[in-house]
Amino acid sequence: MKKKVISMVLSGMMIMSLAACGETAADTTAPAAEETPKAETATETPATETPAAETADAAAAAFDPATAGDVTVGFGWWGNQVRDEVTKAACDHFTELYPNVTFNLNSQAWNDYWAQMTSFSSSDTLPDLMQQDYAYFEQWVEAGDLLDLTPYVESGALDLSKIPESIVDTGKSASDGHIYAICAGMNAPALSYNKTLTDELGITVPDNMTWDQFAEISKQIYDAKGIGVVWHNFNSENPIAYFARGKGHNALFEADGVTVSEEEMTEFYTRLQNAVAEGWLFDTDKFASVDTATIPQSPLVYGSDPSVRSWCSFNFSNQYMAFCDAAKADGIELGITTWPEDNGAQANYLKPSQFFSITTDTQNPDLAVAILNYLINDVDANTLLRAERGVPANSEVAAAIADTVSQTDYTYPIIVDYLDMVSKNSTAIFPPLPGYAGTVNTDVIEGITSRALSKNPSDTPADLAKAFVEGANKVAADY
16 A cells, blocks of 8 residues: 655644645645655656657557546535536536546635545545646645656657657656656636726726835725735745746745745845735734635625725736636726836746646556646537636647637636736746645744734734744754
């Protein structure tokens, strides 16, 4: 039996935007794998260049799902109502093609998802396919939970020939160079904002705005309407990593600790404390009074009083569609731009919104691979998925679905244009986070962020910076 120990530190999570990617932002705190012996993988085949299969249909022919017998396939993801609907539609279409294959679909909010998957991991009952996160899939590889997909790519059963090599590489484990995760869609950090409000006030929100520009716009809106700003998740490395990249560091985390200095982090926490003092950034108590865990209740799109509304939301581009759907109830038009940072082109990046992986608990790996190939390469499947997880990584599929998806989802061409802009104003993404990063999020960042956003802070920015750098480095040293 494979040894799987995933340390969950998700209690008390306050989620504003799922990075990546789900209910609100995607790429936030996820489970951290404890150090365990590497589980035996499905194969020891050396990593090689991904061969180009002639077509997706030819690749799928390596295993005919019709020969699998009557079988139910488990599929788990975190998400929102829109993602649930489109994923079910794509799975229903597969069942129409292969009536012998049905699905047990399991959708959860971000924090509930990881807690449940960890419980399933402990009992060797993970679903056949699971959604994974860029920052944390390495930890699940270390724990032995994800199937090595390299042999299936080499055989042509899983066709990655239309996906850029740089994107394929994001699903490779640093431990052995093998492929364990396939990009489900491309996205980038994005600031969704109430364009109806900014237009009313005659405010133009620029791309690649600096922090001072963002602060000035936020003050104008707060003074005019009493509407403030909800900060990122309290327990997420995302805003600090973005800040660090703006300072010239490719990544926030290295193997032995963080890259930022106390001096740099003093500037970061000074920003937050000044914003709270000026009134426009939600303080800790005010943050606790609103629901930031789901998009329909996000202060960007929900709330009867200006004091509980936010004029913007820090999230990722693949969530823009769900936010726009939720904003319709109030007749709000949303805009999209980059997160504010003084060197935005240095800070910004393109990334997989999330991955699809196959777990080592599957009893039908060949069938699971065929379904994964369908999700990645089938035009009908991706038309039904509506690019909700991000623009498809398969370039031919992305082009093929553009007209159809745009007819039902006006946000698709907006996101394509946004990602094109980001691609020209960004640098290479950071490597997957080391295993200790999840513990830093919950044991260090969450508490310090709460202190930084206190209405009556007892810590100076320098105090907070010192606590962050020393705390994060100690976690790394003890990992």
